[in-house]
Amino acid sequence: MGKALMVLGTSSGAGKSLLVTALCRILSKRGYDVVPFKSQNMSLNSAPSIEGGEISRAQYLQAIACGKRPSVRFNPILLKPEGGMRSQVVFMGKPMGSVSARDYMLSRKEELFRKAMKVLDGLKEEHDLVVIEGAGSPVEINLKDYDIANTRVMLHAKARGLLVTDIDRGGSFASIVGTMELLRPEEREAIMGFVFNRFRGDASLLKPGLDYLEERYGKPTLGVIPYTEHRLPEEDSLAEFPKAKGELHIQIIKLPHISNFTDFEPLHWANGVDYVTRPEELKGDVIIVPGSKNTVEDLLWMRENGFDDALREAHREGSFVVGVCGGFQMLGKVIIDEVESRRGAVKGIGLLPARTVFERTKRTNHLRAEILWKPALGMGVEGYEIRFGRSFSRRPFSVIREVNGARTFEPEGAVGERAFGTYIHGIFHNFAFTGRFLNLIRKERGLEPVSVERWSIEEEIDRFAEVVERNLDVDRILSELGL
Structure with a gap:
């Protein structure tokens, strides 16, 4: 024993x-x-x-x-x-x-x-x-x-x-x-x-x-x-993230049921990152809608508090918008939810050409995928998914090549005009992808490209x-x- x-x-x-x-x-x-x-x-x-x-x-x-x-x-x-x-x-x-x-x-x-x-x-x-x-x-x-x-x-x-x-x-x-x-x-x-x-x-x-x-x-x-x-991630403590100042300003909407915010750890080390609680603050170079434990309720919270209009306005003014998991679902055209919130069809924010239907079986898998988004086309990434919904888009962000080591071929996510969404948690822990993405935004802002510092959880x-x-x-x- x-x-x-x-x-x-x-x-x-x-x-x-x-x-x-x-x-x-x-x-x-x-x-x-x-x-x-x-x-x-x-x-x-x-x-x-x-x-x-x-x-x-x-x-x-x-x-x-x-x-x-x-x-x-x-x-x-x-x-x-x-x-x-x-x-x-x-x-x-x-x-x-x-x-x-x-x-x-x-x-x-x-x-x-x-x-x-x-x-x-x-x-x-x-x-x-x-x-x-x-x-x-x-x-x-x-x-x-x-x-x-x-x-x-x-x-x-x-x-x-x-x-x-x-x-x-x-x-x-x-x-x-x-x-x-x-x-x-x-x-x-x-x-x-x-x-x-x-x-x-x-x-x-x-x-x-x-x-x-x-x-x-x-x-x-x-x-x-x-x-x-x-x-290393400090469990459930947004306050533990370093308050770094950088040439790029990245904003993450602090949803009431925000989940898996460890997705964004790599962004904190070379950029100005803050969690936004008021819609009038939305003006970052990049605005991220994170994952949520209660996607539809958080989408309705955004609508009731003016975040959806503010997000669309910031997008029109030049902000690049990213959604991860629940955030991706919110950015689509519609969510049909008879499982989690049971609110039926709910209109999305509409920045991504995607339609989501919630299913009763939860998917919890390790993934390997190939990026289809043009600026990082063909790049391999890995991460994991934890979700109820299945989304459909004619412009997917990536194609999943492996699920828990088993080969597959499944498009996921969606690409819009200066926006993308994905189900891949940990997408920004793929440093080659993160470097490509951030340097795209830096180039638009007239900034010199930088190398993203690579580090591993093991190290x-x-x-x-x-x-x-x-x-x-x-x-x-x-x-x-x-x-």
């Missing part, structure tokens, strides 16, 4: 996801058979698994860090918020329906928790180590009795725990003390030590506080991780993991785990 290590946080955004990612890479490189696990994740950033189901982007990244193919077993329960205190429940990669927060807590949660723990037991039997990520804070008094992602998992797995806090926010010592005081004795006993994340400055200045924690709880601080710039994981390993007592963690 393998071991389990759990990473808990004093709050949401403490850095649990990336610490788990780093630990997965560090321990895998040391020769251990490691897999990640999070019993329940609430996220609109998702990705396809090897089984064809849907998992959180965080566990997808952690699987890559372990050298494993992403599996639904690493994130058995995924909640996708829909607004109005409702979420779509995805179990083992497959949608189970939409429920209110109250109904989920009272009727579904315990059954799904038991099933998730069977999955965790199986992972422990098959691997040397399972690195488990918690969710939010483990001691929220109003939620603790319903919490199936934190200490209940830790105790079930007989895991040792790390408690991580974000010192850059301030109040980290108080957060650790408050968390420890609210843990039950058996939960507190399972914690092996503390990790301070995103520290700026001289770590020796923390000594009085670290000594206090060890004296009070008999637990050491096992790491002080310095603040580190990186290109970024390695770089971040090296920082963590230098500043974390990994040997002591392994010793505590009996490895």
Whole structure:
């Protein structure tokens, strides 16, 4: 039977996801058979698994860090918020329906928790180590009795725990003390030590506080991780994107149900990028309509708030418009939806020659495609799709050549006048394509062409993991785990 290590946080955004990612890479490189696990994740950033189901982007990244193919077993329960205190429940990669927060807590949660723990037991039997990520804070008094992602998992797995806090926010010592005081004795006993994340400055200045924690709880601080710039996605946090200024101005409409905004990470590093919340702000060189968890409702929100008229006006004034997944569907002529919103035929924004019909079967696949859009004609790209709809256009953006490794031939997306739309999530992570696209816009603006800096997720994981390993007592963690 393998071991389990759990990473808990004093709050949401403490850095649990990336610490788990780093630990997965560090321990895998040391020769251990490691897999990640999070019993329940609430996220609109998702990705396809090897089984064809849907998992959180965080566990997808952690699987890559372990050298494993992403599996639904690493994130058995995924909640996708829909607004109005409702979420779509995805179990083992497959949608189970939409429920209110109250109904989920009272009727579904315990059954799904038991099933998730069977999955965790199986992972422990098959691997040397399972690195488990918690969710939010483990001691929220109003939620603790319903919490199936934190200490209940830790105790079930007989895991040792790390408690991580974000010192850059301030109040980290108080957060650790408050968390420890609210843990039950058996939960507190399972914690092996503390990790301070995103520290700026001289770590020796923390000594009085670290000594206090060890004296009070008999637990050491096992790491002080310095603040580190990186290109790894911070789960569900638009605020974490760098506020870069560049010669090109790229705007992304911040939809109420925006999803998979990690699609646009490569654009942030050499361009001015901002998320737009008011229609009068639309005037960028490029305007992107992103993916959405509730496409038709977000389209109607755009219409009610004047975004559709403002977008068409910006397009007439010279903005290049791009739609990805739900954003592509919105830019078409019509969406017929009897599945998600059940609103029937809804008029689109009309910048792309496409018609979309929602289907009941959700497509979650890895893709390889060939671009048909003239400025990048013949270029190969890869990414993934997560969608209900099927769209039809006489001017497709690309042709899908492979689905999950199987050869196919399927046109997708659409091309309009100074606009295109695609179902390919991750399209801008294809740096040759991104360079071609951005330099087209730069040329129109009278700017010199530039080379798009190429980087890979693997390289970024390695770089971040090296920082963590230098500043974390990994040997002591392994010793505590009996490895």
